[in-house]
Amino acid sequence: xxxxxxxxxxxxxxxxxxxxxxxxxxxxxxxxxxxxxxxxxxxxxxxxxxxxxxxxxxxxxxxxxxxxxxxxxxxxxxxxxxxxxxxxxxxxxxxxxxxxxxxxxxxxxxxxxxxxxxxxxxxxxxxxxxxxxxxxxxxxxxxxxxxxxxxxxxxxxxxxxxxxxxxxxxxxxxxxxxxxxxxxxxxxxxxxxxxxxxxxxxxxxxxxxxxxxxxxxxxxxxxxxxxxxxxxxxxxxxxxxxxxxxxxxxxxxxxxxxxxxxxxxxxxxxxxxxxxxxxxxxxxxxxxxxxxx
Amino acid sequence: xxxxxxxxxxxxxxxxxxxxxxxxxxxxxxxxxxxxxxxxxxxxxxxxxxxxxxxxxxxxxxxxxxxxxxxxxxxxxxxxxxxxxxxxxxxxxxxxxxxxxxxxxxxxxxxxxxxxxxxxxxxxxxxxxxxxxxxxxxxxxxxxxxxxxxxxxxxxxxxxxxxxxxxxxxxxxxxxxxxxxxxxxxxxxxxxxxxxxxxxxxxxxxxxxxxxxxxxxxxxxxxxxxxxxxxxxxxxxxxxxxxxxxxxxxxxxxxxxxxxxxxxxxxxxxxxxxxxxxxxxxxxxxxxxxxxxxxxxxxxxxxxxxxxxxxxxxxxxxxxxxxxxxxxxxxxxxxxxxxxxxxxxxxxxxxxxxxxxxxxxxxxxxxxxxxxxxxxxxxxxxxxxxxxxxxxxxxxxxxxxxxxxxxxxxxxxxxxxxxxxxxxxxxxxxxxxxxxxxxxxxxxxxxxxxxxxxxxxxxxxxxxxxxxxxxxxxxxxxxxxxxxxxxxxxxxxxxxxxxxxxxxxxxxxxxxxxxxxxxxxxxxxxxxxxxxxxxxxxxxxxxxxxxxxxxxxxxxxxxxxxxxxxxxxxxxxxxxxxxxxxxxxxxxxxxxxxxxxxxxxxxxxxxxxxxxxxxxxxxxxxxxxxxxxxxxxxxxxxxxxxxxxxxxxxxxxxxxxxxxxxxxx
Numbered sequence: 001x002x003x004x005x006x007x008x009x010x011x012x013x014x015x016x017x018x019x020x021x022x023x024x025x026x027x028x029x030x031x032x033x034x035x036x037x038x039x040x041x042x043x044x045x046x047x048x049x050x051x052x053x054x055x056x057x058x059x060x061x062x063x064x065x066x067x068x069x070x071x072x073x074x075x076x077x078x079x080x081x082x083x084x085x086x087x088x089x090x091x092x093x094x095x096x097x098x099x100x101x102x103x104x105x106x107x108x109x110x111x112x113x114x115x116x117x118x119x120x121x122x123x124x125x126x127x128x129x130x131x132x133x134x135x136x137x138x139x140x141x142x143x144x145x146x147x148x149x150x151x152x153x154x155x156x157x158x159x160x161x162x163x164x165x166x167x168x169x170x171x172x173x174x175x176x177x178x179x180x181x182x183x184x185x186x187x188x189x190x191x192x193x194x195x196x197x198x199x200x201x202x203x204x205x206x207x208x209x210x211x212x213x214x215x216x217x218x219x220x221x222x223x224x225x226x227x228x229x230x231x232x233x234x235x236x237x238x239x240x241x242x243x244x245x246x247x248x249x250x251x252x253x254x255x256x257x258x259x260x261x262x263x264x265x266x267x268x269x270x271x272x273x274x275x276x277x278x279x280x281x282x283x284x285x286x287x288x289x290x291x292x293x
Numbered sequence: 294x295x296x297x298x299x300x301x302x303x304x305x306x307x308x309x310x311x312x313x314x315x316x317x318x319x320x321x322x323x324x325x326x327x328x329x330x331x332x333x334x335x336x337x338x339x340x341x342x343x344x345x346x347x348x349x350x351x352x353x354x355x356x357x358x359x360x361x362x363x364x365x366x367x368x369x370x371x372x373x374x375x376x377x378x379x380x381x382x383x384x385x386x387x388x389x390x391x392x393x394x395x396x397x398x399x400x401x402x403x404x405x406x407x408x409x410x411x412x413x414x415x416x417x418x419x420x421x422x423x424x425x426x427x428x429x430x431x432x433x434x435x436x437x438x439x440x441x442x443x444x445x446x447x448x449x450x451x452x453x454x455x456x457x458x459x460x461x462x463x464x465x466x467x468x469x470x471x472x473x474x475x476x477x478x479x480x481x482x483x484x485x486x487x488x489x490x491x492x493x494x495x496x497x498x499x500x501x502x503x504x505x506x507x508x509x510x511x512x513x514x515x516x517x518x519x520x521x522x523x524x525x526x527x528x529x530x531x532x533x534x535x536x537x538x539x540x541x542x543x544x545x546x547x548x549x550x551x552x553x554x555x556x557x558x559x560x561x562x563x564x565x566x567x568x569x570x571x572x573x574x575x576x577x578x579x580x581x582x583x584x585x586x587x588x589x590x591x592x593x594x595x596x597x598x599x600x601x602x603x604x605x606x607x608x609x610x611x612x613x614x615x616x617x618x619x620x621x622x623x624x625x626x627x628x629x630x631x632x633x634x635x636x637x638x639x640x641x642x643x644x645x646x647x648x649x650x651x652x653x654x655x656x657x658x659x660x661x662x663x664x665x666x667x668x669x670x671x672x673x674x675x676x677x678x679x680x681x682x683x684x685x686x687x688x689x690x691x692x693x694x695x696x697x698x699x700x701x702x703x704x705x706x707x708x709x710x711x712x713x714x715x716x717x718x719x720x721x722x723x724x725x726x727x728x729x730x731x732x733x734x735x736x737x738x739x740x741x742x743x744x745x746x747x748x749x750x751x752x753x754x755x756x757x758x759x760x761x762x763x764x765x766x767x768x769x770x771x772x773x774x775x776x777x778x779x780x781x782x783x784x785x786x787x788x789x790x791x792x793x794x795x796x797x798x799x800x801x802x803x804x805x806x807x808x809x810x811x812x813x814x815x816x817x818x819x820x821x822x823x824x825x826x827x828x829x830x831x832x833x834x835x836x837x838x839x840x841x842x843x844x845x846x847x848x849x850x851x852x853x854x855x856x857x858x859x860x861x862x863x864x865x866x867x868x869x870x871x872x873x874x875x876x877x878x879x880x881x882x883x884x885x886x887x888x889x890x891x892x893x894x895x896x897x898x899x900x901x902x903x904x905x906x907x908x909x910x911x912x913x914x915x916x917x918x919x920x921x922x923x924x925x926x927x928x929x930x931x932x933x934x935x936x937x938x939x940x941x942x943x944x945x946x947x948x949x950x951x952x953x954x955x956x957x958x
Contacts, residue, residue, distance in 0.1 A: 091328035092328075094326065094328045217329055222323060222325060224321075224323065225322050225323075225344075226322065226323045226324075227322055227323065228325055228327045228330060228333050229325065229326045229327065230327070230331075231327065231330065232328075232330075235330060236324075237330065238344050239333060239336070244333065244336040248329075248333060248336045251332045251335055251336060252329060255329075255332065
């Protein structure tokens with residue numbers, strides 16, 4: 001566990017809370033707005049009393065004025081069901097010599113899980129590559145964190161990326177609106193991925209896309225003649241990085257910008273996380289971004 | 294092809310360096326598993342095949358660069374025989390190098406001998422080491438010398454560097470025999486081909502001499518000679534100086550004969566006379582082809598010049614040769630010539646006398662009509678007699694001869710057959726007065742035509758006589774008769790135009806002149822060898838020398854001994870590489886110094902006619918190559934130093950390499 005959550009990070013996370021920006025549906029009261037009206041602190045409206053309603057919530061003052069029974073309704077705080085969708089495709093293994101994208105993504109997943117669990121939200125995990133690798137249904141107790149960590153710990157990066165398949169799988173499992181956090185390098189068919197993101201948004205899910213990138217992917221800092229190997233297929237390509245760097249950088253920037261624009265249109269929270277930055281900074285950035293809204 | 298700096302080729306293995314570098318670089322190529330492969334692919338990447346080709350090209354360029362630089366340092370020189378069908382590089386070959394004087398003729402800015410040397414050297418260098426080769430040239434004695442190589446052609450090059458010009462006629466026939474002997478000594482199969490390359494200017498004279506040469510049937514001959522010289526045949530000016538000084542008063546005369554051997558008349562030789570290295574006089578001479586001019590120097594020396602070196606030089610504008618001739622001349626006084634009879638009006642005798650004695654004057658040349666008007670004669674006078682035969686005349690001439698008077702007598706024969714002409718067909722060419730006609734032979738006298746006459750003998754009681762010229766019928770026309778110290782030349786002619794055309798031929802004046810000269814030379818005790826003709830030997834008929842010293846211009850002395858052969862004393866094998874003079878020691882006589890001229894044998898310079906040469910080697914396949922054909926136009930030997938081209942190619946390759954490398958990286 002220490003691999004994913006060191007005490008300093010835990011201390012920082014304690015002071016934070018991950019709020020769902022949109023209303024979510026949950027079975028326990030928590031810190032997130034629930035679409036269900038119930039009996040809570042914040043008054044929402046009155047409704048006529050019907051037999052079977054809890055008489056504890058009858059507004060007696062209103063009864064004194066109108067001599068009719070009304071039930072006080074409050075906006076209920078409900079708990080969040082969060083789904084960490086973790087990319088375990090081969091491309092996530094990039095950067096093994098220092099910290100691979102997958103390691104980094106795992107840490108973020110654990111940190112977010114811990115954050116959500118600590119605020120009594122449920123959190124689940126879906127690991128995928130070109131297929132579903134592992135699905136852990138959401139739970140809201142801290143013991144569940146150990147479960148998630150152990151699952152992440154046993155994951156390997158391989159095969160190509162199937163983000164759409166993961167979304168499809170998730171959409172079929174989630175009945176209630178929830179928070180979906182995709183941690184991936186997004187190496188997939190951009191059009192399809194954006195379409196699925198739209199679809200999930202249409203289903204009222206809240207989405208956070210954490211685009212994990214390695215600085216080498218952004219900068220292409222190689223020299224001389226390099227044989228590039230496709231991490232997800234068996235292609236190779238000889239190239240002189242010095243000659244193609246500018247072109248490549250503009251292409252990857254365009255790739256990122258496409259995702260950023262697509263997400264912005266759908267009110268999806270999109271953020272780049274660089275593996276050379278501390279995990280806590282990445283998590284803090286996510287939370288900070290969300291607080292602004 | 295050969296390399297000027299062969300050892301640089303040891304660097305050739307460096308060529309593997311770029312290959313190793315390439316392999317090392319290939320192994321060093323980073324392999325990176327990259328996630329955004331599609332983005333890399335979509336970037337402007339040179340495709341893999343092009344990259345491989347570029348890589349290969351780079352490798353080739355680097356190898357080329359190394360090879361080019363090594364070749365540049367090694368300096369390859371392409372040489373070899375040209376497409377002449379009879380010559381190839383892998384056949385035993387003998388080079389015959391004509392190192393006679395005429396090869397020093399300058400043409401196209403170089404002498405024929407230099408050109409020949411360059412071509413021989415190139416050809417030798419082009420020969421594989423194991424091919425037998427020989428070089429034949431003329432040594433200092435005028436004999437053919439062979440330098441042979443069976444496995445080391447460098448020997449030939451060394452020998453070639455040390456061959457000097459020799460003042461002899463090059464004996465091609467002897468050279469061919471020598472080459473043939475060399476081939477026979479190789480024990481090669483009879484049918485194995487052999488080459489002879491002859492480098493010469495012409496061999497007309499040799500080719501026209503005697504029998505043909507039978508070479509081995511497998512021998513092929515290539516003659517390399519100047520084909521396109523625009524002078525109507527290469528030629529040169531032969532020259533000789535008179536072998537005595539004639540003293541009159543305080544002054545001396547010396548004549549120089551200069552002959553243009555079939556050369557164009559454009560350039561003018563300069564004859565110079567030096568005394569103690571001081572130029573006394575010089576004269577420009579213009580000569581037409583085949584013309585001989587006698588130039589007389591008339592000078593007053595500082596002191597007694599007998600036995601002193603006088604240096605004469607003929608500067609030939611077209612020849613690269615030191616023509617300096619050192620001369621020690623004996624001195625005698627100008628003689629008095631008395632002409633008796635019908636010749637008194639003849640200007641020819643005067644001309645003949647003046648040709649030799651430039652200082653001749655009325656006092657020295659007397660003319661009288663009859664014997665009774667002849668003044669008292671002195672020893673040393675010369676009489677030219679042309680009066681009708683009579684007992685008085687016979688007596689008078691015998692008396693004069695016995696008193697040492699020189700006589701030239703024109704005696705009409707007794708029985709003349711007018712109407713039938715004959716010619717002179719027999720000449721005693723060994724006689725000194727015929728020395729100038731040695732080359733032409735008896736043909737020199739073919740212009741003389743006389744009426745037939747019966748054999749006649751003037752003063753038959755005199756036994757010491759020598760027939761010099763005979764008619765076609767074997768009847769004497771000219772005789773030399775000696776009595777004690779007197780010498781008489783008898784012409785069976787009237788000295789007019791009645792019996793023959795002799796006095797109108799071009800031979801008349803020179804013959805008279807040489808007759809006068811011979812009488813004078815005989816009188817002062819000079820032996821007959823003074824009238825030298827060729828340079829390799831001289832013969833002493835009368836005197837018995839105790840020793841002969843050959844002294845070269847630098848003062849080196851060579852003692853020579855005379856050998857008694859066939860009743861004559863002959864001194865042979867003389868070192869004649871340079872002109873010089875002899876000191877002849879005779880018992881009871883003062884030492885006599887004799888100048889030794891450059892022989893005039895060389896000089897028959899009419900262009901080489903393949904048809905004539907063919908007569909010399911009729912059964913041998915012979916090809917002819919122009920010595921001065923451009924190297925790229927079919928000269929015998931091609932020799933191209935391509936160092937500059939290689940360097941330029943290296944620079945181009947270097948530039949390409951940089952360009953490709955830059956693009957590649």
